[in-house]
Amino acid sequence: MILRMKNLAKGIFGILAAMSLSFGAAAFAAAEKSGNWTISGKVVTAPGGALLLSKGASAVLKPELNAGAFKDFEMSFKVRTLNGSTGFAAFHSDAELSKGYKIAIDNSRDSRAWWRKTGSLLGVRNIVKRMANDGEWAEVKAKVAGNLVEIFVNGKQLVEYAEPEEPYRTPENSDMRLGEGAIGVKCASGEGIEIKDFKVRRLKPSAVRAEAEPESADGIIGLHQSDFPAVDYHVHLKGDLDARKAQKQSRKYGINYIVAVNCGKDFPVNNDSLAIEFIERNKSEPYILAMQAEGREWMNLITKPAREKFAYVFTDGMTFEDRDGSRVHLWVPEEVKIKDRQAYMDMIVEKICGVLGEPADIYANATYLPDALSADYAKLWTKERRQKVLDALAKGGMALEISAKYEIPDAEFIKAAKARGIKFTFGSNNGDSNFGKLEYCLKMKRECNIAPEDMYNPTLRQ
Known part of the structure; x- marks a missing residue:
């Protein structure tokens, strides 16, 4: 099954595209539901039909509305950050996008956490080089197959993380594990982020385990987990x-x-x-x-x-x-x-x-x-x-x-x-x-x- 943001004619994204609203115009009330997506917060369409999420707004593909949880899949979307705004795409998550993994959306030049740029698999593979510019469209692709997570930004592979059988996690990150669940996007700070051409394709479950690096508090994973x-x-x-x-x-x-x-x-x-x-x-x-x-x-x-x-x-x-x-x-x-x-x-x-x-x-x-x-x-x-x-x-x-x-x-x-x-x-x-x-x-x-x-x-x- 392939879910396409721009083709959900009966869904909330299709409705938004027809409205052609600019940022700051009428927005949807929290937790509106339509079609495959659950929308929370202030969400409008930008010129050209892209979805514009303001600070705190999210769009979630919940398992119960999408024929079950997402486990192995390929996902792609285009994103544009506005004036240093940040956000993330989450997977194997819940309705609040509070568990599982998050892919950073951050092209800002003056962020305090300069080591968490777009394409980072937050907490396990934080990326330092900015591969996309603020105010410009960037393409993000992710693939999850078995214990392997791969992330690409503008065609360049940034992440190739194989989760070990016993990954090291701090107590506050104990839910940062592969499994299954919802997929979603959220704007975390700033004026807003624009999303378009969002696609998800389910894959057959993979029985192959990629070779993983052992993890411990004293190793490199300890830096990522402590946001260093x-x-x-x-x-x-x-x-x-x-x-x-x-x-x-x-x-x-x-x-x-x-x-x-x-x-x-x-x-x-x-x-x-x-x-x-x-x-x-x-x-x-x-x-x-x-x-x-x-x-x-x-x-x-x-x-x-x-x-x-x-x-x-x-x-x-x-x-x-x-x-x-x-x-x-x-x-x-x-x-x-x-x-x-x-x-x-x-x-x-x-x-x-x-x-x-x-x-x-x-x-x-x-x-x-x-x-x-x-x-x-x-x-x-x-x-x-x-x-x-x-x-x-x-x-x-x-x-x-x-x-x-x-x-x-x-x-x-x-x-x-x-x-x-x-x-x-x-x-x-x-x-x-x-x-x-x-x-x-x-x-x-x-x-x-x-x-x-x-x-x-x-x-x-x-």
Whole structure:
């Protein structure tokens, strides 16, 4: 059976289309019923016949009015948000749309919860990149088959969530489970959202179970369930990790990957045209793009107009010229020439403080030490040296990356940064597809009580 919003001639949507009312005109009383749909709240038709739901209004396909509950199905509709309005489409829900799953409708630029954009499967797969613009029509498609939920926005797959047999849910989200029930749409905030071309097609029940990621409170699902942004701000398309594999892995783990390109003197991307070429090649993909600035001459190689096309720029203090004028990459042992350990450490701190005055947004690999010094990390990173870097970080206004790869900075440094109001990012800094799920970052989040508002917002330039 296929239900089509625009073809319900005897239903409430058909009546509304014939009325051709504008927003703010006569509306229907709460809980009116006609045909397959139950309408609640202020609902009118917009020019062109789309259904316009004002704040709090909903349209629900109740099981008792539609030949039974919806279990496995395909659903599609077009939606347009007005002036930052938000809403959701619900499934396996009840008449009040208070249980089951919700697909976010949110294209706003200034939402506090910037990590829940249109296409998010709220609470389990929140999506960071805005794939549709406020005031423009977007197409949303969803498919539920067995334990697998797939969501697409404007043709791009954003969600591929396989619910495990024992999913982790907080007490307040205990009803966020697959089952069966009603389907509906609701406007949650703002002036209203427009819906048109709503279609639902039932599927034969699937006996196949898709492979699911195990879930626990300490894992990535814990971020989603606690409404915390699940973002890896430092991912590279390197080794065997190409764009397609990155998207698949991101959907599997439920981590929003932000893809960064290395830009600098020692790297293939070392001018504006190459940086912009990277952006053009990837801008339609469902991941945000960032620039990693390498070396100390990056500001001269990539101009400000080109840099501002990225969501943000991050850099580190791992490449510099030492006091003898030699170019040093701290991760290359033969380039690290240490005569006096304390003097070399003082030079590293001096270089870091200089880097923190550069026009970047995030400082990565923050307290990294070369192999020759790393065994004495705790001794060399004295209170005085930490203080210098933290003061420079606060003055420069950069956010601080917590590195999953190097497991730095330590909790003491992170807590001191948090006390200064410094924002944070989580980063893997991968070399191929074989990297983890931000384990160290999650540990530091818990240990240092990092809250959603402590995280850097990567969507400000989007």
